[in-house]
Amino acid sequence: xxxxxxxxxxxxxxxxxxxxxxxxxxxxxxxxxxxxxxxxxxxxxxxxxxxxxxxxxxxxxxxxxxxxxxxxxxxxxxxxxxxxxxxxxxxxxxxxxxxxxxxxxxxxxxxxxxxxxxxxxxxxxxxxxxxxxxxxxxxxxxxxxxxxxxxxxxxxxxxxxxxxxxxxxxxxxxxxxxxxxxxxxxxxxxxxxxxxxxxxxxxxxxxxxxxxxxxxxxxxxxxxxxxxxxxxxxxxxxxxxxxxxxxxxxxxxxxxxxxxxxxxxxxxxxxxxxxxxxxxxxxxxxxxxxxxxxxxxxxxxxxxxxxxxxxxxxxxxxxxxxxxxxxxxxxxxxxxxxxxxxxxxxxxxxxxx
Amino acid sequence: xxxxxxxxxxxxxxxxxxxxxxxxxxxxxxxxxxxxxxxxxxxxxxxxxxxxxxxxxxxxxxxxxxxxxxxxxxxxxxxxxxxxxxxxxxxxxxxxxxxxxxxxxxxxxxxxxxxxxxxxxxxxxxxxxxxxxxxxxxxxxxxxxxxxxxxxxxxxxxxxxxxxxxxxxxxxx
Numbered sequence: 252x253x254x255x256x257x258x259x260x261x262x263x264x265x266x267x268x269x270x271x272x273x274x275x276x277x278x279x280x281x282x283x284x285x286x287x288x289x290x291x292x293x294x295x296x297x298x299x300x301x302x303x304x305x306x307x308x309x310x311x312x313x314x315x316x317x318x319x320x321x322x323x324x325x326x327x328x329x330x331x332x333x334x335x336x337x338x339x340x341x342x343x344x345x346x347x348x349x350x351x352x353x354x355x356x357x358x359x360x361x362x363x364x365x366x367x368x369x370x371x372x373x374x375x376x377x378x379x380x381x382x383x384x385x386x387x388x389x390x391x392x393x394x395x396x397x398x399x400x401x402x403x404x405x406x407x408x409x410x411x412x413x414x415x416x417x418x419x420x421x422x423x424x425x426x427x428x429x430x431x432x433x434x435x436x437x438x439x440x441x442x443x444x445x446x447x448x449x450x451x452x453x454x455x456x457x458x459x460x461x462x463x464x465x466x467x468x469x470x471x472x473x474x475x476x477x478x479x480x481x482x483x484x485x486x487x488x489x490x491x492x493x494x495x496x497x498x499x500x501x502x503x504x505x506x507x508x509x510x511x512x513x514x515x516x517x518x519x520x521x522x523x524x525x526x527x528x529x530x531x532x533x534x535x536x537x538x539x540x541x542x543x544x545x546x547x548x549x550x551x552x553x554x555x556x557x558x559x560x561x562x563x564x565x566x567x568x569x570x571x572x573x574x575x576x577x578x579x580x581x582x583x584x585x586x587x588x589x590x591x592x593x594x595x596x597x598x599x600x601x602x603x604x
Numbered sequence: 605x606x607x608x609x610x611x612x613x614x615x616x617x618x619x620x621x622x623x624x625x626x627x628x629x630x631x632x633x634x635x636x637x638x639x640x641x642x643x644x645x646x647x648x649x650x651x652x653x654x655x656x657x658x659x660x661x662x663x664x665x666x667x668x669x670x671x672x673x674x675x676x677x678x679x680x681x682x683x684x685x686x687x688x689x690x691x692x693x694x695x696x697x698x699x700x701x702x703x704x705x706x707x708x709x710x711x712x713x714x715x716x717x718x719x720x721x722x723x724x725x726x727x728x729x730x731x732x733x734x735x736x737x738x739x740x741x742x743x744x745x746x747x748x749x750x751x752x753x754x755x756x757x758x759x760x761x762x763x764x765x766x767x768x769x770x771x772x773x774x775x776x777x
Binding site for chain 2: 382383384385402404405409510512513527528529530531551552553554555556558575576577578579580581582584585586
């Protein structure tokens, strides 16, 4: 999903202007007689100085160019409406109508990455708390509460609710608290849990959005392709369904994730319902699924924690199947908690669009 | 609407305050040995200036626990932000035989959390991670007397970073 430049549009347009000002400064070709009068370069330069800031202020203007080669000022607009709004303003500046050519042109978008600021928020983007970076897995409604799901270990303390405050992309870029941790079940001992270990069936927590923060449910950022290392968002995936029942994924099931460190990666399930010890801790995650890329591609990195895991059903439609939380030290295997386990511990979540 | 992000100074400052809490997993200290040789230090100087050192004994007796320290240092005169993998700085250790065969890898078959941790290092500042090895192969067998090559590996946000190898000699008791 891309949004229009808004207040940043002027800066980009001005960049275009700088580039345009390097147009070949050969003498302007004579205008066809009777089509429009010729203006001197000095006149055009002066009018451009006046016209450019006025034009770029108006919504719908894409660029302004002093086109020395054509001997005119060219203004790119999104549609005829923008042109009609701009014409009177230019007339008030005393700029002859014939000195300005309008060109309808598509708006220019800023290329955003998974580590940039996103409003409304969507799955797959960077979140920040304390000294840590994780990934916003997916937006979901828990009853009437709009929330996002990330890992239990992407809270101030893994297991138990401490009211972790989240920022997006970081607190310095935007000091708005976008959400607060409200659900993170404690780890249990005994039962299916080995002696000396603390266990859960999912490494998942829920954060409740602040009222002022917009979020879109059922949308995950998409990059240009799987396993290519790109973090630039070029589109979106739509969560059209969620797998609320599977714990044992057939070996070879192809799944993807989008995370702020390694972007969109894809691999095949190699084991399901595996009890996994977390390195350097006494935690065991029960009944988890392991994923590797058959070609040995990197599929995970530090900061991907919380990434949603999904199956592509067709085109950009996907089925949500779980949440990634860890992987091998060589980054070639990741582990995810099935959505079934997540809902077993967090309750029913609606994550589809 | 999006804005390009660089990491926040505010977080960096907080990270400095918390720098003392993240020295990795506590590791059992190696038992002192009267004839354990002087500690060997190998240093790698990656292009981004973070300096990695693996501090290891150059000689131990069979059966002794071998202690390793991975020290990451900012050798520059300016602050440096380091993005690491894990809730705490995490290291791998690779022990190879003289023929290059990997005998033990600390994080082999381990699953590490995929969270990113920011450590802000002031000029000259460093942090250390400790690990131990019981002289057994990944199959659980004693490696026995001999010379071994050891590398330390720092898990970063993305790719790993390794130290140069150092030589460890295990001598019979």
